[in-house]
Amino acid sequence: MNIEETRRIPITDFLARMGHEPTSRKGNEWWYSAPYREERTPSFRVNILKNVWQDFGIGRGGDIFSLAGEFTGSSDFKEQAGFISEVFGGIAPATVFRPKEKRPETDPDEESCFVKVRFGPLYNKVLLNYLKERGICSDVALFNCEEVRYTLHGKRYFAIGFKNVSGGYELRTRMFKGSISPKDISLIDNSSDTCNLFEGFIDYLSWMMLGLGCGDDYLVLNSVALLERSYGVLDRYERVNCYLDRDEAGRRTLEALRKRYGNKIEDCSALYKGFKDLNEYLQHKDGILE
Known part of the structure; x- marks a missing residue:
């Protein structure tokens, strides 16, 4: 499609392709909860006759290209057009939900x-x-x-x-x-003999951001209550590096692991001593938290 053909794509169809449905319809005006930010009261309006949108919460509006810019965070026209193409071509965002x-x-x-x-x-x-x-x-x-x-x-x-x-x-x-549901552990299996263990996935993502290594396996408990469920996986490793929270629950979990695995367990929490967990350490390191 050329630019004008793309601009004529109904914005309501564009939103629907990404899983957004109107909360109400009043004549030519369809109202939505803003699709790219959180809000409790819908303040995003599409005029289906003019095919334009208006977000009263942030005071911006426009055509389908400017709306794509809100999703991508870009004012670059080529990026906006590419995003629209992906949504309707079944590539990126559309893998259509x-x-x-x-x-x-x-x-x-x-x-x-x-x-x-x-x-x-x-x-x-x-x-x-x-x-x-x-x-x-x-x-x-x-x-x-x-x-x-x-x-x-x-x-x-x-x-x-x-x-x-x-x-x-x-x-x-x-x-x-x-x-x-179902609630369970998460495993990233790279066929390594070393496993890095985390309580939650935000700490796992923090580990990746810190660039502490690559090629290991990663196990996220998603709750310390699921520790016993992890044993069937952890049994096969020669070494388990633990990046658990520095609190009572984390200490109890570490003790249980040491009781079962002995010297295979390595407590890595000294890396973020003085902080609650690996993510808090990352935020302070990057200057996000002062």
């Missing part, structure tokens, strides 16, 4: 569980900014995480998703921490 099959154990009451769950590449500006605030760059995030969109208690949300070995996901946003 693939629907997730409902699990048999899902609560039949759709208002009290995760429903309409969709997955896609992590391109949401709000989520990437949240990770940036925690010292995690987009390259590391995109390689390891997904963007998850879902409905909970009748409302639509989006979150950073980190997959576990059973197909469930850990979910994070600035305001929310949860998971989509």
Whole structure:
């Protein structure tokens, strides 16, 4: 398509391709929760007759190209056009949020569980900014995480998703921490004889940002309560480097590991002495937290 043909693409279709549906429709005006930032009251309007959008929350608006710029955080016209092409060509953002099959154990009451769950590449500006605030760059995030969109208690949300070995996901946003069942550990298997162990995936991403090595295996507990579930995996390693939180739960977990594995366990928490966890250390190191 040429520029004018692209500009005539209905903005509502563009949003729908990325999993965004209107919260209300009033004549030619369709209202949405802003698709690239978090808000409680929908303030994003599309005039379907003029095919323009207006975000009253930030005081900006325009055509489909400027909207693509809000998603990408770029004012470069070629990047905006490329993003639109990817959405409709099924390459990047569109991997168009693939629907997730409902699990048999899902609560039949759709208002009290995760429903309409969709997955896609992590391109949401709000989520990437949240990770940036925690010292995690987009390259590391995109390689390891997904963007998850879902409905909970009748409302639509989006979150950073980190997959576990059973197909469930850990979910994070600035305001929310949860998971989509089944809850389980996460493993990145590179066929190494050394495993780096973390409590949560933000610490794993922090490890990647710090560039502490490469080629090892990585196991994320996703909860210290899942420690025993990790034994079947950890049994095969010659060395387990532990990057656990410097708190009582972390100490108990380390003791349990040492009781089972002895000298195979290496406590690496001295690296971030004086900080709660690896991510807090990363943020102070990068000057994010003063």
